[in-house]
Amino acid sequence: MTGNGSLPTMKDVARSAGVALGTVSKVFNNIPVGDSYRQRVLEAADRLGYQVNNYARGLKTNRTYAVAFIVPNLELPFFAILTQNICQALERRGYRMILALTDFSPDTEQSCVRMAQQNKVDGIIGLTYNPNLHLKDSIPFVSFDRYFSSSIPCVASDNFGGGQMAAEKLIELGCRKLLFLRIGSSVSGETDKRGDGFEVCCRAKGFPCDSLRLFNEDGYEPFKEFLAAHIHDGKLDYDGIFCASDGLAMAIRANLAEWGILVPRDVQIIGFDGIPVWGSGLPCSTIVQPVAQLAETCVDIVLKEDRTEQPSLICLPVCYASGGTTRDS
Amino acid sequence: MTGNGSLPTMKDVARSAGVALGTVSKVFNNIPVGDSYRQRVLEAADRLGYQVNNYARGLKTNRTYAVAFIVPNLELPFFAILTQNICQALERRGYRMILALTDFSPDTEQSCVRMAQQNKVDGIIGLTYNPNLHLKDSIPFVSFDRYFSSSIPCVASDNFGGGQMAAEKLIELGCRKLLFLRIGSSVSGETDKRGDGFEVCCRAKGFPCDSLRLFNEDGYEPFKEFLAAHIHDGKLDYDGIFCASDGLAMAIRANLAEWGILVPRDVQIIGFDGIPVWGSGLPCSTIVQPVAQLAETCVDIVLKEDRTEQPSLICLPVCYASGGTTRDS
DNA sequence: ACAGGTACGTGAAACATTTCATCCACACAA
């Protein structure tokens, strides 16, 4: 017994095992050590209940095996699942995640970055919106879904392609009066491309396409007004709607139901994200983001040793999946 | 300029400001320092882009302002929202969260605890199932929803009361043939109490009550068989179902729909959790858990300095909320 | 038997902080 009440250190283990400090260190770093020594060290460590102190280790090595993930919240199923996949990808590589929530506040985003820097994380993955985040270039940063500049790697789904895909599908299903709906803040980023792809495709095929942006985060009140203005004699002006997210699609469907307009009977809807909830399949027909690969890619890039020749934008393919809000199944 | 390429340290700041090391330390710890000194230090720090190194600080002080949260995954909306609330409660107090996912594996739970210990977290909040987790008693541990022993504080909803509440409500709505459904692993914990409360109440009021436990995590196949056996001439043997979670309730509803049995027309369903998803309200009528207070309580307890006289079980009240799967609105 | 080489154990220095015993300078009282 070393006697004092605090936790055992390497020094205690060394003393107890009758070896030098450096030898203990080597054992816990998988550096070759004579078998008898290794054994004695492990026994002593076990006896004392020794555990490596990562704070001392990190101080010395400047590697912490921690990565910060910055995300607005976990209410949106897509955010939650993305967080889960990134956390798992990190754990698989022996890293751990420091979770930082911003609630979409640019100031909070900045302070999360500061926190991460003070904590000497080995990298930061950010689902952030602040266009002029101040980053120390000594810490690798990967942006999810928002492209800031060529010096900041960005991992995203093929949003443009997804929009095209949605348009093609709706047209193929016979829709002729098309609408794109998106919701959210003014700082857009990649998400707008979903609408761009949709519009480009509609126009190319010669069908009219309206586009509406809803600014009210909750409640969808602006949509209600819009709906009221576009329903005549119980019939909607549109027969195909592409929503920028599944959540929006679900809200729209609920809203339309109040007018007696049924999905997919009267209008077909395609959402975006493709996260199953409640274990009962997709919430709607949708463009599915490859969450697992997105997460894996973010982690790969942020942990990459060689930071020269990093691609600045990585775009992963999406796919269409039927989920009950289109008439195709 | 200090010259070497690495990050500036307190020593650099001290030199640049022309003050002693200890003075710089005091400035960044809000310990009284002469105004002119303070100013000079802050300017120098700003000039050099200095940031406190939390690893050195943590090594010296043994406080890290980090708390580990151990949870199976973020797929279940309840887990995701709980994680969010705990993370926010921590951030409000100047702490950060290390997120550790277990996918329900007892071994992973244990290794998460080990990881947390090595990382010198100030506390651990665990939504774990392993009944014999090996914990260092030097780190405060709070268990969410599972009671292990009187020495480990447990924070939970009033599951028993919630079960009673569900029974009372269904009976009040005229249901007479009642069923309780739960899903999940054999290691149960507090969750079983939902069923207990339900059964006790049904029995007390003199109505029959069946109870079924589904072991298959995904797919709900066992429930399908059970359903088939209890539907005669398109009519279900039950007119009121209490599900141990909203996710299960949603799956049941979908299953019943395939048999032409509509909710709440033919049978009324009450779930458990009460997490809104897709921003469009509750998924079903449900017993709502007070997630925000649960999170707040966990954090309060795990960070409490005085660890004597801690309650071993804290039980927070739930409430019923109508969400479309009962005929009461 | 001895030189040279190899494998590996040793312990001090370094990492960036906090803390504490000292010390200084100034003010005020006698």
Added chain:
DNA sequence: TTGTGTGGATGAAATGTTTCACGTACCTGT
């Protein structure tokens, strides 16, 4: 003028690791 007290700056020690230059012991070949 001198002695005392005080607010506050100082810098060395300590925190638990890793790393590296060094030293020792053993082995091999001639």
